[in-house]
Every structure is written in structure tokens, then in C-alpha cells.
Amino acid sequence: LAKTTQPISMDSYEGQEVNITCSHNNIATNDYITWYQQFPSQGPRFIIQGYKTKVTNEVASLFIPADRKSSTLSLPRVSLSDTAVYYCLVGDAEYGNKLVFGAGTILRVKS
Amino acid sequence: DARVTQTPRHKVTEMGQEVTMRCQPILGHNTVFWYRQTMMQGLELLAYFRNRAPLDDSGMPKDRFSAEMPDATLATLKIQPSEPRDSAVYFCASGLENQPQHFGDGTRLSIL
Numbered sequence: 548l549a550k551t552t553q554p555i556s557m558d559s560y561e562g563q564e565v566n567i568t569c570s571h572n573n574i575a576t577n578d579y580i581t582w583y584q585q586f587p588s589q590g591p592r593f594i595i596q597g598y599k600t601k602v603t604n605e606v607a608s609l610f611i612p613a614d615r616k617s618s619t620l621s622l623p624r625v626s627l628s629d630t631a632v633y634y635c636l637v638g639d640a641e642y643g644n645k646l647v648f649g650a651g652t653i654l655r656v657k658s
Numbered sequence: 659d660a661r662v663t664q665t666p667r668h669k670v671t672e673m674g675q676e677v678t679m680r681c682q683p684i685l686g687h688n689t690v691f692w693y694r695q696t697m698m699q700g701l702e703l704l705a706y707f708r709n710r711a712p713l714d715d716s717g718m719p720k721d722r723f724s725a726e727m728p729d730a731t732l733a734t735l736k737i738q739p740s741e742p743r744d745s746a747v748y749f750c751a752s753g754l755e756n757q758p759q760h761f762g763d764g765t766r767l768s769i770l
Contacts, residue, residue: 581758590662590749590761591701634701646759648693648701 683752
């Protein structure tokens with residue numbers, strides 16, 4: 548399973564776009580890139596998943612360059628409620644989506 | 659929205675006691691995962707099942723931990739005997755092959 552590296556923490560202000568970049572140099576051909584969000588006293592919540600190029604859903608976008616050795620989670624116009632820990636994971640979706648969580652990025656959104 | 663349900667949400671017990679944590683995966687999901695989260699170690703994968711069969715439990719201390727799926731609607735994680743170092747939040751997640759996992763809100767376990 549590929550190891551991921553992401554910043555320990557980031558600060559932002561309400562209304563700004565936040566980009567969290569994750570590196571995964573050893574990503575394998577079959578690996579998908581998945582991002583989760585976790586609030587205190589709750590389980591991680593799925594945000595977005597992608598394999599290559601760009602994926603967008605109602606809450607975020609995921610940008611993956613051609614070499615797939617990194618990925619960037621983009622949160623448009625963050626609010627105070629986006630303050631949470633964000634995890635980047637890679638895992639082979641065809642093998643039960645076994646995932647290894649890293650330390651995550653603590654995002655603090657200020658008013 | 660369908661959710662993974664974990665019980666109990668909180669458990670406080672004394673060292674040496676047996677602890678059983680339960681998880682009801684989302685109906686139709688065929689993979690189930692157990693994780694443990696602590697401040698020091700973060701989220702660690704303990705075990706996971708596919709179609710009720712254990713696929714990997716290498717993350718679990720075998721001498722005291724056991725994980726089972728008596729049926730498709732119930733997964734259990736047992737600790738016997740429990741120790742203070744087992745204090746953590748235990749999460750269950752379920753999913754389908756090629757789909758993201760969905761997590762429950764965990765069991766916060768305190769061993770005194």
C-alpha cells in the first residue's frame with residue numbers, strides 16, 4: 548500500500564478556496580485516491596475519490612496529474628464548519644478498498 | 659442516508675473485563691473493516707472482512723482481540739481480557755468492492 552504525505556495543518560478564512568496537496572510517490576497502477584473528512588467524535592466521512600485527471604462533486608474537486616504521484620483536494624469557499632481533519636489515502640479498490648490512514652491535515656477555518 | 663451503526667457508543671470498564679463492540683454494516687455492503695484511533699497512533703486498521711470471511715487481521719493483537727461476523731448484518735470485535743492500553747475509539751466501516759468505505763461514529767472505550 549502506498550504511503551501518503553500531506554501537510555500537518557493549514558489555516559484559512561471563510562469564503563476562501565482551500566487546496567490540500569498529498570504526495571503518494573509509490574502509487575500503484577490499480578490504486579485509487581480517496582479523501583475523507585473527520586470531525587471530533589465522529590467517524591471519517593467520504594469526500595471524494597478519483598483515479599486520474601479531475602473529479603468534481605457537490606462539495607469538492609480532486610485534481611490528479613498525469614503521473615499520479617500527487618493529488619490536490621480543493622474545497623471551494625470554505626466555511627467555519629469545514630474545520631476538520633482531512634485524510635488522503637490510496638488503496639486498491641478491487642481488493643476491498645483496504646486503506647491505510649496517515650496523520651491527516653488539520654484544517655482550521657477562521658472568521 | 660444509510661448509516662453504519664455501532665454499539666455501544668461509550669464503554670467504561672475495568673482492566674481484565676471482556677469487552678464486546680458491535681457493528682451493523684449498511685445493508686448490502688459486503689466488506690467490513692475495524693479500525694482503532696488513538697492520539698498517538700492515529701487510525702489503525704485492525705481487521706477486515708469480505709462476504710463475512712476474514713481477509714486480514716494482521717493489525718490485531720491476536721492473544722486478546724477477536725473479530726467475527728456471525729451474519730451479514732452484524733460484526734463484532736471482542737477484547738478479552740481488556741487492558742488500559744486498549745483505551746481508544748474503535749470504528750467500524752462497511753463498503754462494496756470498488757466503492758468507498760462508510761464509517762460509523764465509533765465506540766469510545768476506556769479501560770480503567
